[in-house]
Amino acid sequence: MPDVISTTGTPYADGKILTHTADGVGVITFNNPDKRNAMSLEMWEGFGEALTALRDDDTVRVVILRGAGGKAFVSGADISQFEKVRHNAAASEQYAKRSAAQRALLADYPKPTIACIDGYCLGGGMQVAMLADIRLASHESQFGIPAAKLGIAYGYDGLRHLVSLVGPSWARLLMYTGMRIDSAEALRIGLVERVFPQGELWGETMAMAETIAQNAPLAIKAAKITIAQVLKDESRRDMEAIKVIGNACMDSVDFREGRQAFMEKRKPQFRGK
Ligand code: COA
Numbered sequence: 001m002p003d004v005i006s007t008t009g010t011p012y013a014d015g016k017i018l019t020h021t022a023d024g025v026g027v028i029t030f031n032n033p034d035k036r037n038a039m040s041l042e043m044w045e046g047f048g049e050a051l052t053a054l055r056d057d058d059t060v061r062v063v064i065l066r067g068a069g070g071k072a073f074v075s076g077a078d079i080s081q082f083e084k085v086r087h088n089a090a091a092s093e094q095y096a097k098r099s100a101a102q103r104a105l106l107a108d109y110p111k112p113t114i115a116c117i118d119g120y121c122l123g124g125g126m127q128v129a130m131l132a133d134i135r136l137a138s139h140e141s142q143f144g145i146p147a148a149k150l151g152i153a154y155g156y157d158g159l160r161h162l163v164s165l166v167g168p169s170w171a172r173l174l175m176y177t178g179m180r181i182d183s184a185e186a187l188r189i190g191l192v193e194r195v196f197p198q199g200e201l202w203g204e205t206m207a208m209a210e211t212i213a214q215n216a217p218l219a220i221k222a223a224k225i226t227i228a229q230v231l232k233d234e235s236r237r238d239m240e241a242i243k244v245i246g247n248a249c250m251d252s253v254d255f256r257e258g259r260q261a262f263m264e265k266r267k268p269q270f271r272g273k
Helices: 043-055 079-085 087-108 125-133 156-175 182-190 197-215 217-230 239-250 253-263
Strands: 008-011 017-022 025-030 060-068 073-074 111-119 120-121 135-136 140-145 180-182 195-196
Touching: 008 043, 025 043, 025 197, 043 087, 043 180, 060 073, 060 125, 060 197, 073 111, 073 125, 079 087, 087 125, 087 156, 111 125, 111 197, 120 125, 120 182, 135 182, 135 197, 140 182, 180 182, 182 195, 195 197, 217 239, 217 253, 239 253
Parallel strands: 025 060, 060 111, 073 120, 111 135, 120 140, 135 195
Antiparallel strands: 008 017, 017 025, 140 180
C-alpha cells in the first residue's frame, strides 16, 4: 500500500487522522504508526471530524478507511490512556460515550465505506472495520479482539456486528480466547470479503471504490438503507425509509440516465439526483 499521504488532505487530531479525496473517493488514514495506529480519545474525535467532513463533501461518493505504516489497520484503543481515562466502570462509561459517538457516525454513514486492512486489526480496530460496509485485507493481516486478555467488556454494538458477520459460535471462540486469526481464516468465516497480496491491496481497494463512485448514488443509498433495515429486529424496521428512498431512486434523473445510456451503448454519467 503506498505510504504517500496527500499533502492536500486535511489533518485531524494533530495529524494522527488524515483525509484526502480524489475522483469521488474520500480516504481516511489512521496515522499513528509508532503505536500500530492505536486510537487515543483525541484520534476517535478526529476520526469523527474526518467522517463528518467527507460526509458533507458533495464530491465524495465513497469513503475508504486505512492505516498508515504498513503494519496495522488499527491495533485497538490506546491502552496507555486506560489508567487515566478508562480505569473503572464510571470512567469507562465516559470514555465509551466519547468514542461511541464517533463510531455511531460510521454506523449511520450515508455513503458507502470500505475498510482497507493491511496488518493488525485488533479490538477497537475490529469495531471500526466491522462498521464499514465492506472489508478488504492483505494476506498478511491479523484479526482479533483481545478483550478477555485485558479484562474489558466489548459492548453491545461491537458484538452485534461480530455476531452478524461470523455467527455466535465464532464470536464466542474469538471473545473467549482472545485469539488472533489470519486473513485466510477471516475470509472463510465471513469477517472479510476479499484478500489480496499486500502489493495489490491498495490498487484493488481503489478500483472497487472507483466502481462504486461511478455507479448511481441513489441506487447505492437504497441498497445501504434497505440492508441496514434487514439487519434490525422486525419490530424496529423502518419500512417507510425503504419506500422513500425507493421512490426517490425510481423517480430520479439518474434512473433515466441509466436507461438511456444502456440503450445508447455508452457509459452513464450519474449525478445522485
Ligand atoms: N495501545 C497502545 N500502544 C500500543 C497498542 C495499543 N493498542 N498497540 C501497540 N502499541 C504500541 C506498543 O506498546 C509499542 O510501543 P513502544 O514502541 O513504546 O514499546 C508499539 O506500539 C509497537 O508495538 P509492538 O508490540 O512492539 O509491535 P509488534 O508489531 O510486535 O506487535 C501488536 C503489534 C499490535 C500485535 C501488539 O502491539 C499488541 O498486541 N498490541 C495491543 C493490542 C490490543 O490489545 N488491542 C486491544 C486494545 S483494547
